[in-house]
Amino acid sequence: MHWWIELREGLRIAWDATRANKMRAGLTTLGIVIGIVTVTLMGTAIQGLKRGFNQSISALGSDVLYLERRDWFINSHEEWIRQNRRREITWDQVRGLQRQITSARAIAPTVNTARPVKYKNRSSSSVMVIGTTDQALYTGGTTVARGRFLTAGEAEGGRPVCVLGAQTATNLFRGESPVGARVHVGGYPFEVVGVLEPQGEFLGAFSLDNQVIVPIGQFTSLFTQRPDYSIQIKARDMDSLEDTREEARGIMRKLRRLAPGQDDDFAINQQDQFIKTFDKITGTIATVGMFITGLSLFVGGIGIMNIMFVSVAERTKEIGVRKAIGAKRRAILVQFLLEAAMICLLGGLLGLAIAAPGTLLLRKVMPATISLSIVGLALLVALLTGVLAGFLPAWRAARMNPVDALRNE
Amino acid sequence: MSLIRLSRVSRRYQMGTETIHALREVSIEVGRAEYVAIMGPSGSGKSTLMNLIGCLDTPSSGTYELNGTNVSDMDDNALAEVRNKEIGFVFQTFNLLPRANALHNVELPLVYAGIPSEERRQLALEALSNVGLADRVNHKPTEMSGGQRQRVAVARALVNRPSILLADEPTGNLDSKTGAEIMSLFEALADQGHTIIVVTHEEEIARHARRILRIRDGLIASDERVDSHALVD
Ligand SMILES: Nc1ncnc2c1ncn2[C@@H]1O[C@H](COP(=O)(O)OP(=O)(O)OP(=O)(O)O)[C@@H](O)[C@H]1O
C-alpha cells in the first residue's frame, strides 16, 4: 500500500516535470528514439526475412537431397573455378544411381533452362523449363491443381506433354482451361496435361510458378545436347536422411570412378545449407542492428543522465522540502528514476511511431509486420535505458542532506 | 516528561582546518504545549538548533531525546520517518512546491506517511480550512499572496498532527501586517495545545511566545518566561 502511494506520487511528479520541460525532454530523447527505431526495424526485418525464407525454403523440402555438380554455397572464387571444372553428371550416372539406391523414397533427375512459351498469340518470354520424371511430384513437394502430372511412361518417352506452373498458366490462358491445349515451348509444340498449385517466390528472387515441366527425354532431345543433371533424392524420413546421403555418395563415387582418398567431384546439397547461410545473414543484420541500437541508446542514455543531473540540481530545494516533510531516500530515488524512465518511454513511443511507417516500406520487399513482441521489446529497452541512465542522478538526489538541500536557492 | 530534551548538544562544522562551533554543549528541555521563541544575533546558531530539534541534522556530540526516544544517531531514513510523524516545518521562504496546488502541497506529508488518497484529501482540506484557505485549495503558490502561501505552509506542517511545529523566521518574508496575521494564527494554535518553537530576531514577534530562549555564539544566553500576555498589548 505504502509503496503504491509513493509510486503514484512519483508518477505524478515525473509527469509534471516532463510536461514542464517538453522541449528539453524531446531533444534529450533523440538518441533513444533512434535506438528504438533501429531495434524495431531490425527486429521486424529479421522476422519478415525469416517468414519469407521459411515460405521459400519449404519448396526445397527438408528431407530431400540435391545431388549436383556444384555446391550451392561456394566461399571463394578459386573454389568456384575448381567446381566449375568438374565433369557433368551424365544420364548413365543418373540411371545407375536410380537402379542401385535402396534407401530413397523417390529419386528424380532434373535439368532446366529458360525458354519462351507461347500459346496462340500470347507468349511468356522467359519461362523456367524443367525436364524431369514423374518422380518429381514426390521429390519436389508440388501438387497438381488441375489435370495430372507426368506419368512414368511419358517421362522418358517421346510424347510431348507438359505441366504448367500456376503463373505461366494464368499468363498464357487468362481464364481459358489450359488442360488439353497446345503450347509452344522454345518453339516446339507440347500438350498441356496439368497445372500446378501456386508455390510463391523463392527468396524474393524469382517466381516458382513461372515454370513448365516437360519429360526429361523430350528436354534432352530438344533443348540441350550435354545436359548437366541435378538429382533430387527424397529420403524415407528425416532420420534416415544421413544414411541416404552416404549411400548416394558411395554409389556416385563408384559411378564416377573416384579412387579411394580422392575428393568427391560432386556435391550433395540440402535445405539445411540454406538455413545455415540464412542464419548467418540474419545474424549479421542482428549484429549490425544491435551495434547501432546499442550505440544510440548509449548516447541517448548519457543524454538522459545529463538532463537528469540538471533536473536534480534545479530541484535541490524541492528535494530538501520533500525530505523535511518525511520523504525517505527510496521515495526520492523512485521519483527521479520514474522521471528518467518516463522520458525514455516517451522516446520509445516516438520511436515506434516513426518505425511503424518504416515497416510499411519493408513490407514492399518482405512479409514484415510489427509484432506485439517487438513493440514490447522496444518499450522494455527504452524503460531499461531510462532506469539505468537515471540511476546515478537519482541516487545523488536520494542521498542529499536535507539541510544543505534546503539552503540551496 | 519533556517532549524535547537536549543534553550537552554541540554542532561543529569543519571548514578546512578551522572548526566552527555553531552550538556548544547546549542543554534545553521543552515540554508539551509550550510556545517558545528562539532569539539571537545572526550567526548565533538559531537555525542550527532548529535543524537539530527538527531532526534535519544530528548533533556532533550530546544527546537529543524526542518524545522519550533518542534520535541523536538515527540514520537518514529513520530520521525521515520521525520528521514525517513528529515535526511540522514552516520556513521563511515558504518552500511550497511551485507546480503543485495548495491541496497537493498540504497532502504531501500524508503521501510519505502512506495515507490513501481519499483520506489524504479529507485531512488536507480540513487543514486548509483551519488556516482559513478553504476557498484557495486549487490555487498554485504563484497564484497566492505571501501570507496565503505561509498559511498553506502552516497547514502542510500541521496536517500530519505532529508533536512540534517548528518555524524558522516565519514572518521574515512578509510585511508587518501579514506577519502579525501569521503570528495570531500561531497564537491560536498554541491555545489549542500545539507545541510551537519559533526562531525570530524581532522582539515584537518573540513576545507572542510564552518563553524566550536567547542564544549567542552557540550558547544559551538566557531562558525567560513571558508570564502574561498583557505585556503584548
Ligand atoms: N553547513 C555549514 N557549514 C559551515 N558552517 C556553517 C554551516 N551552517 C551554519 N554554519 C555556521 O554556524 C554558525 C551558526 O549558523 P546558523 O545558520 O545557525 O545561524 P543563525 O543564528 O540561524 O543566523 P541567521 O539569523 O543569520 O539565520 C554560523 O557561524 C554559520 O556560519
Ligand SMILES: [Mg+2]
Ligand atoms: Mg538562520
